[in-house]
Every structure is written in C-alpha cells, then in structure tokens.
Amino acid sequence: MNDKGEFYEQLALDYLQQQGLTLVTRNYQCKAGEIDLIMRQGPQLVFVEVKYRASNAFGGPLAAVTPAKQKKFVRTVRWYLQQHGGQQQACRIDVLAIEGHAPYQYLWLTNAFS
Numbered sequence: 625m626n627d628k629g630e631f632y633e634q635l636a637l638d639y640l641q642q643q644g645l646t647l648v649t650r651n652y653q654c655k656a657g658e659i660d661l662i663m664r665q666g667p668q669l670v671f672v673e674v675k676y677r678a679s680n681a682f683g684g685p686l687a688a689v690t691p692a693k694q695k696k697f698v699r700t701v702r703w704y705l706q707q708h709g710g711q712q713q714a715c716r717i718d719v720l721a722i723e724g725h726a727p728y729q730y731l732w733l734t735n736a737f738s
Contacts (some may be wrong), residue, residue, distance in 0.1 A: 646665075647678070658705065659672070659701065670715070670716055672720055685731075686731070
C-alpha cells in the first residue's frame, strides 16, 4: 500500500467511525484479492471499497469501480466469509468515494453492488 492510498483509507475509516461503524480489520488480503476496510454496523459486517479521485474529470471515483472489480471484490468477500465462519453472517458491500481536496466530499453507497 502506498502512502497516498493509506491516507485516503484513513480518511474513510475516520468518516465511517463517525457514522457509528466499528473497525474489524483493514487491508485484508488473500489469493482472491483485497478488501480496504471491514467494518461492523450493529450485527452486520460491512465490506468497504474506498476510492479517491481528485476530480471527476475521468468519471470520478465511482467510475473506478468497474464490473470486473466488483466481481473480484465479491469473490474476496466470499473468501473472507468462508475463512472466518461467517457464511450465515449478515453482511453488505459498500463503496466510499472520496473526491476533491480538503474539505473532501464523501459519497457513501451502501449495498453498492446490489
């Protein structure tokens, strides 16, 4: 992970914690891929993909979450749940898009892939 990526993941973590979510783990990696943040909101696990773009000149941060990346992310979530005994666990996949420069604009999409 580069410093820039860590910086925006930390911004995302701070933002989500202010919204009442608690951190389970960050930068989960396995053979299927990577999950930026795994959070908990009540009984639900929340898998978060963090995307940052300085502007929306090339489609903005949400455009970077392509169908192929979504598919890979879902595979990674399934792998995590299988490895951590959470197949029956309530969960969802969110995308937190951060855009611009301080003060940043946040767009939090819950159930982003459904």
